[in-house]
Amino acid sequence: MPTCPGWTVSRLVAHLARVQSWVVNALADPSGRQVEADRPPRDWEELLPWWDERREEMLTGLADPETPAWLPFTRYPQVARSWARRQAHEAAIHRLDAEHALTAEPPLVFDPEFAADGVDELIAWMVPTRRDWSKSAHSGVAVVHATDVDRAWAVRLSSGMPPEITAEVVAGDVTIAGPADAVYRRVWGRPSSAVVTGSTELLEPLAAP
Structure with a gap:
């Protein structure tokens, strides 16, 4: 995942929209055989509603935490709740990127327990098997x-x-x-x-x- 310098808000939105389309497809195909991210529109006016649609589809698919889902991370249980955790931190870190794109010192402070879970996800879940x-x-x-x-x-x-x-x-x-x-x-x-x-x-x- 790239660090925040060089990111623009439009690029961040396109990235999140693409990733969330990937999650939608991973929920639709738990086998993982045909799971690919969709390509977001380039035009900003088209991108925003496309992102809204992908996000709503993703949230609907994540409603049942035990729904089977493909994930590329082998340590994770292959169910929707794993994607819910992954996407919570994906969105949080990129929200921080968006705020850094607007100001050098954003006021955003993460809840300590949520932040600790994000550390745990990387160190204990991603690092060992990636x-x-x-x-x-x-x-x-x-x-x-x-x-x-x-x-x-x-x-x-x-x-x-x-x-x-x-x-x-x-x-x-x-x-x-x-x-x-x-x-x-x-x-x-x-x-x-x-x-x-x-x-x-x-x-x-x-x-x-």
């Missing part, structure tokens, strides 16, 4: 600590192995610490006040897609 870890040369411990909700993720990296993730504060080789809102922004690659100390190269395999 790459071929047999080719990784990273070794060490990365600690992510959301101090205001007392939640932590210790990611133990070993060369050629998938990471081991535990919910604890330990001495790490690199640490990201701060309020959940700041940590959420940092792990998803957005401007943040979270404090990062230690060997930052160990954060590369944890970077948001």
Whole structure:
């Protein structure tokens, strides 16, 4: 997922509309065989109503959390509630991008529990299965600590192995610490006040897609 510099509001809307069309198609075809995103209109006046339609279709499809659905993320249960979680954070991060496109310091602050869930989704759900870890040369411990909700993720990296993730504060080789809102922004690659100390190269395999 690209970071906010260079994004325009129209590009963000087109991106969200395209992704939400993908979710609609994933709900319609739980096998995943024919799931592709639709192409949004280029014209702004056509794009907005097209996005409204895709969003409403998606929300209707997500109404039953246990509806079978295809997801490309193998760790997730293949049901609608997994898409609901994924799209909540997709929309939240891109809302932040839109606000950054309008002002350097947007007033938006995420609820700490929601922000912590967004950290958990990336670190505990996406990171372990999204790459071929047999080719990784990273070794060490990365600690992510959301101090205001007392939640932590210790990611133990070993060369050629998938990471081991535990919910604890330990001495790490690199640490990201701060309020959940700041940590959420940092792990998803957005401007943040979270404090990062230690060997930052160990954060590369944890970077948001």
